[in-house]
Amino acid sequence: MKLSVFCGVSVDGFLARPDHSLDFLDTDDQEPHGFEEFYGSVDVIVIGRKTFEVVLTFGEWPYGSKPVVVLSSNPLNLSSIKDAVVEQISGEPSEIVTQLKARSFKHAYIDGGITIQRFLASGLINRMIVTRVPVLIGSGIPLFGPIPRDISLHHVATRTFKGGLVQTEYELNARATP
Template identity: 30%
Template sequence: MRTVYAFLMTSLDGYHADADGSVDWFVSDPEFDAYTRAQGERIDTIVMGRRTFELMASFWPTSDGIAEDPVVAGFMNDLPKVVASRSLTEHAWGPTTFVADDLAGHLAGLKQDPGKEIAVFGSSTLLADLLPTGVVDELRIAVAPVVLGSGLPLFAGAAGPVALERTDVRAVGDRVTLLTYRPTAAG
């Protein structure tokens, strides 16, 4: 069975985006970039919420996106995407499937198909909705050494507690700490 993991960056004080919705504070270095690029070899499906999809679609297919990181641009542009959206039904950045209702059910079905891992990129609000459903198998939270003071909380709108077990903590490069968690049956 395939697994679904979520990969997000957060500030040290727990915000996924600043007060203006910007993520221009995200940090990186060569080792973190290598970690990010390597994800393209382990996944064959990308899951996003509508806002994250529109942000990514405005960058990765462009000449700037391709020039910034051709490896990430390659898998972002080529891999199938599943997008939770009630307003979008088609988009030029493909291949894309839009799911208006029951994304958790859709992902549960995809997990039964043969293939590689399924990655939820960004999309903290979507992740807050998916976590209680049990469809997400692992969280990979990249913590940036930045304090924002306000913004969009990492799990804004989460419906109830979800118990997590820490499975790994490690530095990825000089700036990012990667926290890995697995949801547990106890909640």
């Protein structure tokens, strides 16, 4: 099973502001930068509870009919989501991957600050595409956090876009997923 991250960050490395808002990522004048193609390649989305709560404020459910797994050890109210496949699970990243693999999922999109950090620290991420938005926000929710050991990255490509986005793709020397 392949686990990938596709995210936007400020140049100073934040996924979101301290209040979880993402307004600095919304750059209307930006050209397409590969998200649609990436999204088409995944068959399940794995997000954390806080990311899920932010997504609920968008008004429209952004994931369509793709299965979404929300990670939380506390009960969630999923009743407001109509016409979507959403479930809650909890556990260590390796346990979650084992559950997803048992259900024949092949490619998971891992999203949300703490969720990305936990899966990285567990050595389970295979690919990262990080798009830097040309803005400094000073504080917020970082993409990276403490890790138990060095994580080797293999540079695949760096792309620049007319609107100032800089996107870097890495393959990680992730251990074999369960």
